[in-house]
Amino acid sequence: MFPVKKRVWLLLPFISLFFICALDSVAAEKIDCGKCTYSTWDWNTLKKRAENHREIVKPYTELNAEEKDHHSACTVCEEDQAAIVIEGVPPFSVCKYYADDVKKAVRKIVDAGFPVNSIISYRVGMSKGSVDNKGMRTQFSNHSFGTAVDINAESNGLYTNCYEVGGKCQLMRGGPWKPGQPGTITKDSIAYKAFTEIGWHWAGELQGRQKDFMHFSLSGD
Numbered sequence: 001m002f003p004v005k006k007r008v009w010l011l012l013p014f015i016s017l018f019f020i021c022a023l024d025s026v027a028a029e030k031i032d033c034g035k036c037t038y039s040t041w042d043w044n045t046l047k048k049r050a051e052n053h054r055e056i057v058k059p060y061t062e063l064n065a066e067e068k069d070h071h072s073a074c075t076v077c078e079e080d081q082a083a084i085v086i087e088g089v090p091p092f093s094v095c096k097y098y099a100d101d102v103k104k105a106v107r108k109i110v111d112a113g114f115p116v117n118s119i120i121s122y123r124v125g126m127s128k129g130s131v132d133n134k135g136m137r138t139q140f141s142n143h144s145f146g147t148a149v150d151i152n153a154e155s156n157g158l159y160t161n162c163y164e165v166g167g168k169c170q171l172m173r174g175g176p177w178k179p180g181q182p183g184t185i186t187k188d189s190i191a192y193k194a195f196t197e198i199g200w201h202w203a204g205e206l207q208g209r210q211k212d213f214m215h216f217s218l219s220g221d
């Protein structure tokens with residue numbers, strides 16, 4: 001159908017793509033020819049535990065809509081995360097597009113003398129969204145994309161039945177929230193200031209049933 005010479009020209013884009021993908025990892029990332037790796041699980045709301053643990057490895061081009069964050073260019077892939085190392089803080093990873101911002105915020109917190117004893121960011125799991133007929137959650141959390149950070153969970157718990165901070169709130173995860181203690185996040189704390197400065201939101205001031213005092217996120221949920 002095509003003369004030999006023309007066929008070679010037709011193959012050229014594929015040949016050059018092959019070399020870019022194989023040799024230049026920076027360019028490869030931009031044209032999405034890498035692979036995506038992550039391990040995940042589903043939260044069973046009836047048994048209150050993580051189940052269906054699985055390792056996923058797939059071509060980056062085959063990511064589905066749920067594996068991509070709707071609020072950013074971040075994904076569930078380990079390849080899209082960047083490790084953050086700050087002296088005096090346990091190492092953690094966040095989505096590479098926000099790594100500079102988050103590093104700046106955490107450094108500001110530590111420099112101000114606010115203790116960061118624990119910090120968890122990137123952690124993939126379906127712990128959000130609607131529940132299927134087996135009681136399993138069906139959506140990836142913000143932590144799955146590396147766009148949420150939990151700071152000092154042991155003193156900034158997650159509460160339910162908590163429309164207003166006070167008597168009826170029930171602690172679901174982490175330790176009791178006691179404003180005034182070192183490492184406790186409040187609206188007056190440097191942690192709140194540093195994260196809201198980079199445009200992230202604090203889940204300690206969420207409207208509705210839950211207050212997640214440890215949690216800052218890009219999207220606000």
Ligand SMILES: [Zn+2]
Pocket residue numbers: 143148149150212214215216
């Ligand atoms: Zn969180």
